[in-house]
Amino acid sequence: MEITLRAPLDMHLHLRDAEMMQLVTPLTTETFSGAVIMPNLVPPVTSLEMLQAYKQRIMANTEGHAFDPYMVLFFKDYTEAELAAAKDHMIGMKLYPAGATTNSEAGVAQIDSVEHVFKMMEEMEIPLMVHGETHGFVMDRESEFLSIYEHIATKFPKLKITMEHITTAKAVSLLDRYENLRATVTLQHLIITLDDVAGGLLNPHLFCKPIAKRPEDREALLDAALRAHPKLMFGSDSAPHPISKKECCGCAAGVFTAPLAVARLAQLFDQHGALENLQDFISENAQRQYGVKPAEKMVTVTKTPFEIPQAYEGHGHRVVPMHAGETLDWKVTSIT
């Protein structure tokens, strides 16, 4: 059994920078036609110049694979002139509540203080991407943020807002209630719950932000993905950390899935008899939502064993992927 996917897209990806970027970039560019590149570097990507320079660094590491990096500006209080200049070079702006996740210290402390930026973005048709978590109790952070999504979506009805890496059933339900809300969802949030992070032994390699939630949340996310809800897009949030920051006292948040995401999604959709919906979930929905025309790429995934390595190594780094050392039932067997 096999399926050939046209132009897989990863609508939420962390490539980091320098040696780590050199290690992980080809692991995405091999199987994806394009990816939305998160701007939370240190310092964050906050100017057109930084954005273009980062894009060049990424393109120097694609190892020749056809690939479009959809660049993103780190949200801040830009002038209209700055936005106008950057508009055609980016797919959107990413808003982080200050301190909500890795390298988000420069984020927004008071959402209502930046509504004039939302207004400009609405008028200029620049999409807003949001890490939607409050600073509340870890299991409630996304739920508590939903009213902020509702507020922005209502006040700026022409602003396209992407709820990034949603993790709750309540967030799924917003998709059908606000025309201008859409969402990405990761691979791991379709598969795991908090049980997999902290229900047995503590598993740092499945620890991410937002944290995996309850079984009923996973079910709602999986159901929406399997039926390829037209406003739900695949976004891996694949986030490499050096192993020294994962297997240690005080482990950083992020799951590294880039090299296995396509195969694991095929396995998941096949298990649930929904393989015919994977093309929409992994590409068409995003093309429609963002109006992008990705690089040509045909990726064939076959039901055959795929041994996930214990780690991906190179450029002085060692990154442990999800499912390290396990064998998947599906494998990418051809890319043209």
Place this chain on the structure above:
Amino acid sequence: MEITLRAPLDMHLHLRDAEMMQLVTPLTTETFSGAVIMPNLVPPVTSLEMLQAYKQRIMANTEGHAFDPYMVLFFKDYTEAELAAAKDHMIGMKLYPAGATTNSEAGVAQIDSVEHVFKMMEEMEIPLMVHGETHGFVMDRESEFLSIYEHIATKFPKLKITMEHITTAKAVSLLDRYENLRATVTLQHLIITLDDVAGGLLNPHLFCKPIAKRPEDREALLDAALRAHPKLMFGSDSAPHPISKKECCGCAAGVFTAPLAVARLAQLFDQHGALENLQDFISENAQRQYGVKPAEKMVTVTKTPFEIPQAYEGHGHRVVPMHAGETLDWKVTSIT
């Protein structure tokens, strides 16, 4: 400011065995007059002979401090003769649902299959101590188990049942509804929530079973402790693991608090203006509930800085305590 505590008791303690026992036993016997010694060794303590031998090994490591180990049999389907022989040598029997926590593989798979043992215990006045968690979603395991407590408490009204290391507001509320239910609570569950384990960086040293719950759960536990609810006893559940099993991929559950529990409790009760209730919480409640007369010991705790070491080392082991490297405001300054 200072307080002198009479005969502090730790009603739930893991001393392990061999070299680890040699390292951690004196850290408890120094400040506590007695402790309930959990029987989940490998293999578990399942006979009078094993129990007496374990007690001897513990007593060989008290470093001369006055100390009573209250021994516990690992719950299983004992004969009446076995229970009759062991009765006077133990404080109770500890029931673990199979696989619920560290070294509980030999536990009970079906609670209703052992009700004849509960009946014998009720008649022989042997207390039942329970690790009350189901195999459900990690945040629900204790809540789901509460109906089992209610069932046993109702069916065996003369059986004294201790809900060990409770972590939820719902468990607190059962104390006032069933005459024969009482509970222990740990230090960490009075202080932390899941936020401290997985809300920022992942913190393996605060990972334990039952996992720390929601803010409203902590508030209910703290409120009951501060007012020295007469059916709530201090039980540290201090559980040393070798550092190799904590700061690693797949970390074992357990927080090591024995050497700082008395000082940290004094600080906590002082912060909340409840210092006058600490004696009841840390000793009198347990004496009344179990009818024990602990070894004489007067422990003076003073409001003065106490630097917690990064680790306690010895006998080939290195154990990281809660609050490692931090400075507490209170310190044990005299023991007589």
